[in-house]
Amino acid sequence: MLRGLFTLAALVIGLLPLLSAAARYPSYGTLQTTTSSGVLNVVINNTYSTINLFDLHVQSDLANLIETLQANDTDIRVVVFSSANKQFFIGHIDVEYFLPGYASPLPLYDPGFPDMLFPVALLWNITQLPQATIAVVEGRTRGIGNEFLMSCDMRFASTAPSVLFAQLETSLGVNPGAGGGMYLSRLIGRGRAFEYVLSSADVDARTAARVGWVNRAFDSPRALHQYVQALAARIALFPAAGIIATKAGINAVSRPAREVIVKEAQDVIAALIGTPAVQGAFERFIRVTNNQSIGPVELNYGEEVGRLFA
Amino acid sequence: MLRGLFTLAALVIGLLPLLSAAARYPSYGTLQTTTSSGVLNVVINNTYSTINLFDLHVQSDLANLIETLQANDTDIRVVVFSSANKQFFIGHIDVEYFLPGYASPLPLYDPGFPDMLFPVALLWNITQLPQATIAVVEGRTRGIGNEFLMSCDMRFASTAPSVLFAQLETSLGVNPGAGGGMYLSRLIGRGRAFEYVLSSADVDARTAARVGWVNRAFDSPRALHQYVQALAARIALFPAAGIIATKAGINAVSRPAREVIVKEAQDVIAALIGTPAVQGAFERFIRVTNNQSIGPVELNYGEEVGRLFA
Amino acid sequence: MLRGLFTLAALVIGLLPLLSAAARYPSYGTLQTTTSSGVLNVVINNTYSTINLFDLHVQSDLANLIETLQANDTDIRVVVFSSANKQFFIGHIDVEYFLPGYASPLPLYDPGFPDMLFPVALLWNITQLPQATIAVVEGRTRGIGNEFLMSCDMRFASTAPSVLFAQLETSLGVNPGAGGGMYLSRLIGRGRAFEYVLSSADVDARTAARVGWVNRAFDSPRALHQYVQALAARIALFPAAGIIATKAGINAVSRPAREVIVKEAQDVIAALIGTPAVQGAFERFIRVTNNQSIGPVELNYGEEVGRLFA
Numbered sequence: 070m071l072r073g074l075f076t077l078a079a080l081v082i083g084l085l086p087l088l089s090a091a092a093r094y095p096s097y098g099t100l101q102t103t104t105s106s107g108v109l110n111v112v113i114n115n116t117y118s119t120i121n122l123f124d125l126h127v128q129s130d131l132a133n134l135i136e137t138l139q140a141n142d143t144d145i146r147v148v149v150f151s152s153a154n155k156q157f158f159i160g161h162i163d164v165e166y167f168l169p170g171y172a173s174p175l176p177l178y179d180p181g182f183p184d185m186l187f188p189v190a191l192l193w194n195i196t197q198l199p200q201a202t203i204a205v206v207e208g209r210t211r212g213i214g215n216e217f218l219m220s221c222d223m224r225f226a227s228t229a230p231s232v233l234f235a236q237l238e239t240s241l242g243v244n245p246g247a248g249g250g251m252y253l254s255r256l257i258g259r260g261r262a263f264e265y266v267l268s269s270a271d272v273d274a275r276t277a278a279r280v281g282w283v284n285r286a287f288d289s290p291r292a293l294h295q296y297v298q299a300l301a302a303r304i305a306l307f308p309a310a311g312i313i314a315t316k317a318g319i320n321a322v323s324r325p326a327r328e329v330i331v332k333e334a335q336d337v338i339a340a341l342i343g344t345p346a347v348q349g350a351f352e353r354f355i356r357v358t359n360n361q362s363i364g365p366v367e368l369n370y371g372e373e374v375g376r377l378f379a
Numbered sequence: 380m381l382r383g384l385f386t387l388a389a390l391v392i393g394l395l396p397l398l399s400a401a402a403r404y405p406s407y408g409t410l411q412t413t414t415s416s417g418v419l420n421v422v423i424n425n426t427y428s429t430i431n432l433f434d435l436h437v438q439s440d441l442a443n444l445i446e447t448l449q450a451n452d453t454d455i456r457v458v459v460f461s462s463a464n465k466q467f468f469i470g471h472i473d474v475e476y477f478l479p480g481y482a483s484p485l486p487l488y489d490p491g492f493p494d495m496l497f498p499v500a501l502l503w504n505i506t507q508l509p510q511a512t513i514a515v516v517e518g519r520t521r522g523i524g525n526e527f528l529m530s531c532d533m534r535f536a537s538t539a540p541s542v543l544f545a546q547l548e549t550s551l552g553v554n555p556g557a558g559g560g561m562y563l564s565r566l567i568g569r570g571r572a573f574e575y576v577l578s579s580a581d582v583d584a585r586t587a588a589r590v591g592w593v594n595r596a597f598d599s600p601r602a603l604h605q606y607v608q609a610l611a612a613r614i615a616l617f618p619a620a621g622i623i624a625t626k627a628g629i630n631a632v633s634r635p636a637r638e639v640i641v642k643e644a645q646d647v648i649a650a651l652i653g654t655p656a657v658q659g660a661f662e663r664f665i666r667v668t669n670n671q672s673i674g675p676v677e678l679n680y681g682e683e684v685g686r687l688f689a
Numbered sequence: 690m691l692r693g694l695f696t697l698a699a700l701v702i703g704l705l706p707l708l709s710a711a712a713r714y715p716s717y718g719t720l721q722t723t724t725s726s727g728v729l730n731v732v733i734n735n736t737y738s739t740i741n742l743f744d745l746h747v748q749s750d751l752a753n754l755i756e757t758l759q760a761n762d763t764d765i766r767v768v769v770f771s772s773a774n775k776q777f778f779i780g781h782i783d784v785e786y787f788l789p790g791y792a793s794p795l796p797l798y799d800p801g802f803p804d805m806l807f808p809v810a811l812l813w814n815i816t817q818l819p820q821a822t823i824a825v826v827e828g829r830t831r832g833i834g835n836e837f838l839m840s841c842d843m844r845f846a847s848t849a850p851s852v853l854f855a856q857l858e859t860s861l862g863v864n865p866g867a868g869g870g871m872y873l874s875r876l877i878g879r880g881r882a883f884e885y886v887l888s889s890a891d892v893d894a895r896t897a898a899r900v901g902w903v904n905r906a907f908d909s910p911r912a913l914h915q916y917v918q919a920l921a922a923r924i925a926l927f928p929a930a931g932i933i934a935t936k937a938g939i940n941a942v943s944r945p946a947r948e949v950i951v952k953e954a955q956d957v958i959a960a961l962i963g964t965p966a967v968q969g970a971f972e973r974f975i976r977v978t979n980n981q982s983i984g985p986v987e988l989n990y991g992e993e994v995g996r997l998f999a
Contacts (some may be wrong), residue, residue, distance in 0.1 A: 303994070550925075560935055568943075657928075
């Protein structure tokens with residue numbers, strides 16, 4: 070998708086990929102990688118943000134990582150995403166991005182899919198990586214963070230109280246723009262998708278496992294990581310061609326169509342973002358979250374959402 | 380959809396909408412409404428029927444209500460449907476409607492969707508209201524009553540023994556004509572949809588919650604209503620545009636397509652209804668239910684279905 | 690679909706259908722049938738194989754049975770599949786079929802669907818039988834055996850340790866070629882379908898019931914059979930036209946499209962089978978399973994899959 074582009078983007082942001090000594094794969098500023106027998110472990114760690122914000126650093130690094138993975142369908146057969154921040158697996162999008170005067174060094178639309186906004190194409194590309202993708206969730210994940218989670222093949226979580234899942238867009242007057250509500254409906258059914266997305270609720274890990282938001286929840290981090298590492302190692306035994314073929318088949322019936330995501334999620338949010346109501350909501354959001362930093366609202370958005378309307 | 384039409388229909392049926400003193404919304408003969416901070420509470424109460432029959436009174440009143448709601452996408456952001464009849468949340472369709480000689484004052488096809496039968500379009504229109512819609516189920520709901528339930532965004536139920544869910548059409552030689560089996564497959568999966576619809580079984584609330592037919596079941600009516608009122612009040616805080624956008628996105632991937640409902644549900648039942656087998660089944664149904672009134676068969680159809688074939 | 694063809698096939702294989710004295714339906718070499726008030730009970734018993742292999746005997750007999758059922762949409766309204774082999778409800782495909790030099794007496798493509806391989810069309814035809822179809826699972830079912838299970842309307846299982854469900858294709862470098870991963874995603878959701886299919890795991894009956902792979906699991910074989918016989922007898926009371934109409938409606942939204950199965954499952958595996966990697970995997974599979982016979986690998990493939998790569 071992004072050949073040639075991210076060299077420039079990385080220069081602009083100042084995050085040139087670093088080659089890890091131990092790994093065959095590069096690490097990036099916000100993504101540390103290690104490899105082990107066909108498994109790439111990626112630890113998300115946005116040190117620019119206390120809430121692991123899905124900001125331009127993360128977007129740029131993920132895009133670079135994905136471009137590398139797209140070209141590698143043999144050595145690496147499984148990718149496992151975890152987080153260094155145990156309070157926030159991965160944050161929501163940087164809302165400042167949508168306020169007037171913000172100039173992004175990243176392209177607005179994706180060079181590979183000119184009808185897709187850059188982060189929307191990024192998540193779409195994750196769904197069709199040639200590797201099996203697994204998310205190991207410790208900490209909160211909301212908004213596009215949860216859409217990132219949906220773009221992985223599988224999701225496993227710890228039952229720690231810090232684990233909370235949410236699509237919070239409706240509370241801000243918009244919709245999940247990368248298709249989060251659509252993917253959710255394929256995991257938890259139409260009725261529960263409406264409930265949780267329309268109410269912008271925080272869902273805990275046990276509930277998430279019961280309804281299918283995550284595959285399974287584990288009461289100890291050790292059990293969680295052991296299960297995922299064993300699962301990853303097992304899949305990594307198998308020939309890449311079978312993984313690719315199996316993923317394509319399941320995607321063909323269970324993934325929302327690209328055109329539907331573009332027209333019924335992305336273009337809808339794009340048309341709403343500039344309205345005064347949403348601009349006002351975003352400004353209040355930045356204020357009550359103390360500019361999207363760790364604090365009562367980011368920690369407990371589900372309970373504190375009323376502050377937006379106080 | 381129905382502008383201008385229902386004035387006539389209401390005149391014919393004699394159910395002119397009455398303006399409730401306390402409410403900003405009108406009540407209708409079978410639907411009492413009250414409003415509270417962006418939430419419209421609608422109590423279904425068909426006093427013409429002991430089983431809250433989904434008859435022409437209810438159809439006409441619902442159509443009027445929906446027409447009003449369609450034009451209001453700002454003041455009212457959530458609609459909650461409950462029932463005054465604790466034995467029957469809402470009944471099945473009035474089977475007499477399909478017997479020879481019955482002349483309905485309602486149009487056969489919907490003026491807004493000329494390929495859709497009036498009640499089928501009615502339910503379709505509910506799925507795309509600009510408001511979030513929630514059903515609070517105390518009592519039985521079968522046939523088109525359950526299809527009405529499916530057309531709401533979310534469903535919550537009491538675990539009282541009087542709560543039973545069924546698509547009973549197969550037992551009468553037809554199919555759920557407004558897409559009930561299709562919606563169910565999006566909530567409970569393909570395999571369980573086949574089981575419950577083909578067997579025309581009564582499903583209790585705990586089972587319904589476990590498989591996803593309803594979002595959740597509560598052991599006390601108070602807990603049920605408290606949960607739903609809190610959920611409704613929360614969603615009603617949010618801007619209308621976000622609710623509309625989020626609903627459209629989830630509908631785009633999880634709602635059966637309109638054309639599929641028309642061709643594979645509605646037109647199929649329409650072709651079957653006039654056959655001697657179905658006419659005979661409807662006549663027996665009216666007989667064993669004592670003309671669709673409260674009694675052993677309407678109360679326990681799941682167990683008493685054999686009486687149709689005795 | 691197959692008119693005129695199977696007389697020849699049966700002659701070639703030497704399995705001319707035998708008329709059972711007690712039954713109105715013929716039995717076949719690997720399928721014993723009995724009828725009871727509109728229910729056809731089919732016991733799968735491939736005595737040519739210790740693992741009830743889905744080989745050409747079974748394929749031919751099933752195709753004959755289905756052809757007969759397709760023409761009978763009135764007397765028989767429910768078909769119940771069970772197994773005489775309590776270790777293997779039905780086996781995976783005969784892998785030898787894909788090795789060089791194997792000459793099948795069956796046509797490669799289906800006469801009724803010239804773009805579908807014979808066994809793929811066979812399973813597709815099961816999904817649209819005019820009868821309700823129920824599988825009663827005691828024993829393992831993997832690969833195309835599980836795809837056969839998916840092609841039935843409903844599935845019930847015993848919780849005996851011998852009951853294990855798997856799509857094992859990925860471990861062999863291919864994909865479920867008759868759409869098993871696609872159907873699974875409609876039963877257990879996208880995330881769990883990825884987990885179980887990509888890992889080629891053995892899933893036990895309790896897990897299968899919890900996630901929706903089967904409708905329900907029973908702790909005793911007697912309870913299992915009693916439930917299914919009662920369910921079948923109930924559905925068999927109902928008019929055939931309603932069963933057909935209800936099935937068509939649910940299929941219209943929950944069954945993977947025929948073209949998608951052909952292009953994204955069948956044609957993908959067909960392109961992979963001849964590759965050296967897959968041919969090698971199949972040869973190793975035959976070796977470690979002692980030519981697909983009962984033994985540690987066929988009994989515990991989920992745990993023994995590593996032997997393929999030793």
